[in-house]
Amino acid sequence: MLRHVGKSIPRVGALDLAGGRRRFSEDIPLERPLVLRLFRSSKAHALLHRVNVEKALTVPGVVGVLTAKDVPGKNLYGLINKDQPLLAHEKVRFVGEAVALVAAENDEAAGKGLDAIDVTYEDLPPVFDPEAALRQGATPIHAKGNLLCRRVLRKGEADKALAECPVVVKRTYFTPHLEHSYLEPDAGAGYVDRDGTLVIYASTQNPHYDHKEVCDILGLKDEEVRIVQAATGGGFGSKLDLTVQGFIGLALYRFRRPVRLIYSREEVCLATPKRHPMKMELETGANRDGKLVALRARLLCDTGAYASYGFAVATRAAVHATGPYEIENVEVESLCAYTNHPVAGAMRGFGVPQIAVAHESQMDLLAEELKMDPLEIRRINALEKGATTATGQVLKDSVGILKTLDAVEPFYESAKKSWKAGETPAHLKRGVGIGSMWYGIGNTGVQNPSTAKVEMDPDGRVTLFTGAADIGQGSSTVLAQIAAEILGLELSRINLVVADTRVTTNAGATSASRQTYISGNAVRDASLKLADVLLTEAVDVLKTPKSLLALEDGFAVDSRHSDRRVPLEKLAGRAHERGRPLVWQGYFDPETTPLDAETGQGVPYATYAFASHVALVTVDIDTGEVHVTKIAAAHDVGKAVNPLNVEGQIQGGVGMGVGFALMEEFIPGITTSMGEYHIPTSLDMPEIVPIIV
16 A cells, blocks of 8 residues: 555645745845846847947946857757857847846946947848748748748548548637746846856756756856756746856856846746747548548747747647547648747647647537537547557557546536526526647657666665756655655655755756656656665565565565564665665656657657546626636546645646636737736636546
């Protein structure tokens, strides 16, 4: 029986966070830190002829002003495509692009220094429409042109099958830019350690990626830079990109003094990545019995001025274009275009929320055309174990989409009878909606490993080292639960060291729903190795075969005679005396294969999550106001290590979904703060019924 895994325990560090004891970047004590501020482009597309900082350097309190020529290493970064300069060089490509970095003794001096910078631009024609960006003769934003990438997915004969389908629905869908709206604006702080190491604390989702990029930008060795994740007030994908880290590193390198950089909310709106806007043209064909036969789709993402995660978004959207349904004939073309809009990057789902809008709308329209129930058409087509996806992957493990449909069916049927039939004023209409999704866990068709380290001291206390950044989703808690479960310890005996590149190894990004599955397996691997050492010692002490021993409640126990037990600290001490290792590395990399460049065939993910939601809404037909009253949300997440954590993620996801569907739209050039961007408040939230299947 599991003692820790599957239990809804409070999050590690929750009391410290609630009590204001966790240190965010703004709270980290520094001795006389320099204030950093960024001069940003006012032009969407222009040549940079001159950046004059001479007047700024005469401002009292200004210590220095840095431009592209002051970058000692590579003035380029990007996780997938290195195309974005830390400080603009020769050209600016969006309003808000960083051009110069001011370091000053205080905020007032930094502001005056910014005002004193004089930049000479030569305007270039801006390109804001991704379709126009890809037309012949369009103004090139990058030397290689405006097409970042093209991904194709082909299975069967979509054209022939669509021509023979008795029912075909063809529609075009659009989704806009979205702002992440995390509570804490991007921020960081840093100092130079006694040994000369540049130490950078940052609000980040991927400290080891930050470390590599900062080392490359500064031309330094790995050991000369240390990145530590500060307490992080949300991210939702935006804090996967390099934001403050490179600027802090550059200032430390040049001035050798403590520094701090905190974005204003206006800077967050102006300069941090957004959700990719997407145009989606879908043509879906079915038989009269509702069975899907073919899908043809053309997807176009606007990645903005730089690549960021555009390649990943375009690829994942293509893979998920069918929805959680089996379709024999599929052809998808997914394009990602550069424009002079703000950079678009990762945002909770990497393109899957956008394509879900399209494929679920198609299912409802097909159901209407065929006079079928929307739930039933989904059930007929749902993926099952043994089904083949559009990439040719045969699903060999659990596939829970049908279970999620079964779980929400009672809410759906009840709502159809009582909700729609209930009396309402003439101007109000009630509706019931259903939608399903699937999501590949981890990065798409590439190696996606995680590592972890578990160490037991001779007194029996365990330290878990993990590079996995906890940004509020609870990874630290679930990883500790996994270690405690395997080692038979109370959680209080697991000490956590998290997301510090000097002492933790790379766990990969906190993104793509990967940390519990991938880092969890890395922790499991390390913990099992340590457990084996302890059990080996227990064999000698208890004179019992290893197969009959278990680790429970801080003891190694003979499963036949529970009173025959030995404390783990005694076993750790024996192992230490005998020179047996008490420090173990864990590793896990899901089995995937690259997607074929011509057909998109391959195994992009080792496993998938599935979900179905039912929504009860009212619509005021006079004003257009929509109110979501209730949502039943059934999710197949595999084994819920911490069910309360999963429920929290479902509730947060519903909140973001309500905003995406009804309220949110970031408009470049218009949206400059939260005053112009509307996210759901507590008064907009429906009653949520989270269901874990």
